Structures are given as structure tokens and as C-alpha cells.
Amino acid sequence: MRDQDLFDKIDLHLIRVLHTVLTERSVSRAAVRLGMHQPQVSAALRRLRELAGDPLLVRSGTGMVPTDAALRMVEPSARILRAAESLFSDARGFDPATTAQTFRVAASDYLDPQFLPALVADVKAQAPHAGIEIHPLSPDGHYSERLAQGEVDVVIGNWLQPPGDLHRAELFTDPVACLVGRDHPAVRRGWSADDWLAAEHVAPTPLHPGARGVIDEHLESLGLARNITARCAHFGLIPAMVAASLLVMTTGRQFCERYAGGLPLAILPPPIDFPPLTYYQLWHERSHASAAARWLRARIKAAAGQLRTA
Template identity: 35%
Template sequence: MNFYGVDLNLLAAFDALMDERNVTRAAVRVGVSQPAMSAALSRLRNLFADPLFLRSADGLLPTQRARDLAEPIAQALRQIQAAVVPRPQFDPATASFTFNLGLYDYPAMVLLPALVEALRLQAPGASLNVHAVRGRDSAVDLLDAGSIDAAVGVPPTQHDGRILTRPILQDEFVTIVRRGHPQACHGMDLETYLALSHVLVSPEGDRHGLVDQALAQLGRRRHLAVTLPQLFAVPAMVARTDMAATLLRRVALHSAGHQQLAIFAPPVALQPIAFHLVWHRRGDAHPAQQWLRELIAGQAQSL
């Protein structure tokens, strides 16, 4: 391949196809007609001697060759853009913009209040739209669709160049019961734990969580009295009953009635959970989005 004979517009077309997974949307993004984008895809296939994108019910699926090319091409285009396009100045104190943020329940409970406070102080002209995120890869679908600019949650299972992630927050599991619980007055060993009824938070309705997996390795089971998809009600529910719940420490500490709870280390080994900031590569260089991602990361660090 003669590099100097390569039309760099084809690389821009490839980058748009990789992000949008749709010929029509990629054409709109680049500013060409749909037939012109289809022709560019044909030329790309000849250039790289690979199909690159296969049609499916979910849109264009990149081949492994396309996935290998995605990040080097995207990085090269970003460097070209930085060299030829003046970087706009962004002043959050005077800017007016709207940011769409996807949040799982946990960051909505422990991170959102501080984030909104900081946003109102530093960017009073900004608006924040919060979208609920449930499944592990739901954020990816919302990012691909352009419904959100970023998300905070568990890292997605999908790994390719269009979705970028950054770990910003970690928390450990604790077991909570109401303060003065007669069965837990001497601590929380495994036998005490298994004698209790439990609350399980399961966004997708699965009745076999991380605790149950750990117990299964010991040949033990617990009694699940309540399974629910949201975590907000759990601390208050535990404070008013003799049930127990195993959840992340900040959920207990940020609950309204945390003074009514006794907090113990779980009697089974559970790894800490990391939460990531997740965003689409198409917004990676956007000044307002860059600023707000740094604000989110800073607020998470302050926790």
C-alpha cells in the first residue's frame, strides 16, 4: 500500500462508521450523501482487503481487522484535528450547555448530590439531565445512540475503541442490620449471618448475587426475604425490621437513617467494586464534556 496515495477522507469515513455503526448516520456526521458513504465503505474494503463491517439486525458489526484499526486511526485523526482546527475556549462560568449523564443507582445516591452542588457553583448556566442506567451494557447502548454524553457505573463488558472508560471510585461491601438487633449483638460471624433473613438488590431480578456466589463456594445458602431492583429503600427497610443486607459502605453511610444501622464486615470474602466514568469517543475532545468529566472525577475523588 502506497501511503501517499491514500485518501485521508476514507479514514474519516471509517472513523464515522466505527462510531455510528450505520451508513446513513455516518454520512450525516461526515457531511456526505448516503451513496457517497456506501462508496467510501467499498473503497475502504478494497484498501484494507477486509470486509471491515458486516450487516446485522443491530447495525454494522466491525470485524476484528476494523477493531484493530479503530484506535490508531481515531488517534491519528485527533492529532490532525488538533493541528489544523483552533481549539475553542471554554469558560464554565459563562457557558450555557446541557449535559446528559447516565447513572446507576449507586453513583446517583452517593455522587450526584455533590456533583450537582459543584456544577451549580462552577457552571451556573449548565443544565444536567440524568438518565437511569440498569444493565451493565445499557450505558453503551445509550452512548451509541447519542442519548447520553457520559455515564458512571460498573465498567461495560464491551471493549473497543469507541467506548472509553476511566476508574474514578471504589467501594467495599458491608453488612447492615438495625442497631440493637438481638441476633447481632455479639458481632457478625457466618452462623449469625445465615440465621438472618436478607434483602438483595438485583437490578435485573437475579436472586443469586455476589454473596450467594461466595456462599455457594462454601456449600452454604442464605434466606432471601426480599429482592428488589433499587437500593435506595434498603437501609430504611433494614432499620425497621430484623432483616440484614449486604451492600456498599457508602450506601449505608449516605442513607438518611444511617444512625439506626449497625455496620459489620461481611463474613464471606467479597472484592471491592470499582465504578468507572464511561464516554463515547465522539465526545472525547468536546471542551464542555472534557471539563464536566474532570468535574465528575474530582467529586468522586473527594469522596
């Protein structure tokens, strides 16, 4: 079959059926999601199998699993559907009350722990039919690529120097503070810079080998290094570790304040001067003019603006 002949047999509805069947791994569940009768989905799947020259879904035990060829189709089909949605949503005007668009935000839990829950609640309150996905920050740090491909709409984080090839907007700044257990010796006697550097520190697990957070980047610029003896990929678990040990957590004061009231913790100023942590939202030129994307960025800004009053 010539490429043009093949292309002429493909429509957006078939792509939607393809993506739904492959992600649900079930014709019956796909039919429910699509609001179709099961025989209609089965007929569409037969057409897709003919077009692909591949069974796409095969039996495995009591269920169905995608073939290797089908697995390679999942993300391209998702991109096609997102592009089609974007193509017409801005043309007819974006209405959060009726949109069924899915918004994708990449962020870590090292922000204020109330930020992401507040953002999700706000989006769902104003856009009840929309979806929202919170993705972890990419371990390879290729934010521009993920944004360009539509895998995420916005990346939120803090950088000493944010990537220069992306649009950005500052969300808030936060002074650096240290979180320690209430019985930590520094609570009683204070500490010098040498004491602080020698203390046992806990830090987030690097996103990729050799990666440094902003605290260690700044220390390196001063020719200093702290004594990190514990790491954890889940930032929200670290305060409980600190409360039960002599570990020191150094991060934004706002994050520390959220936990200090509920755990036996104390907040101390670091004996070394740090610039405040600056949090940004980043986005790609691809979505810069999109009405839906502008609305999402406004919701992110509003959620960040509420942190100090929460």
C-alpha cells in the first residue's frame, strides 16, 4: 500500500481508539472510556490491525498486552491527539468550564507542600472536566525537549540560573533555612560555618549522576562542601528523618515552616550566606501563545501567590 493510500485511511477517531485501546489494554474498558459499543471498538481495532500489519494486542493469560509495535505507537498517538486538541481549542476560544484538555505539570515535591495540592484543587474547581497530571522532574534534565514535544506543559523548579532557551516567570523567592531536630546541639549552642559544614546533612537524591542542587552549587562557588551522609528521593519524607536524628536539612524557609509545627523540629539560620531560592515556571515557545496554556500558567502563579497567606 502506498504511503498516501495508507494516510487516506487514517482519521482522528481511529487514532483515539488506538490510544485508548493500547492504554486500557482491553476492548471493553476502551469502549466504556470512549462512550462506544464494544463491537464498534472491535471493528475499529480490526481496521487498525490491517493498517499496521500487526496484531497490536495479543492475549496473555486472562488479559491482553500490546505488541512491541503497539508500544511504540502509544506516545506518538498521544502527541497527535494533544496536537489536534490544541489546534482547535484556541481557534474556538478556551473555556475552562467546558474544556476536557489534560494539563501536564512537571515539578518536584521540594516546593511548599501545599503548593501542588492547591494548584490541582484550583484547576479542578475552575475546569471540572479537565485532567491534570503532576510529573516528576525529568532525570535527564532535558526540560526543553519534554516541553517541545508536549510531554509536559510547564516545568516548575528552582535554579541559580534557569535554562536560557525557555520562557520563564518567577513564582516566588524563599530565604534559605536549616531544619534540625529539636534536640540538635546547634539549637542550644548555635554553630559556626565550620560546625555547619561538618554536621551530618541530608539532601535530595540527585536527578542524574553528577547533578547538584542549588545549595551545593552555591557552596561549590565558594570553594566549600558540606558533609552529606544521607540522601532521599522523596523530599517530603526528609523532615521526619531530621526529627528523629542529628541530620540537618537546608532548604527554603517556607518548606521548613510547614513541618516545624507538627514535628519536634527547630528552624535555624545557616551560618553561611545563601541567596534566596527562586522558583520559576518554564514553558516552551510551542505553547507561549496558547490560551489554554496561558490559563494554566495563571493558575500556577495564583497558587504560588497564595502560599504566604496560607
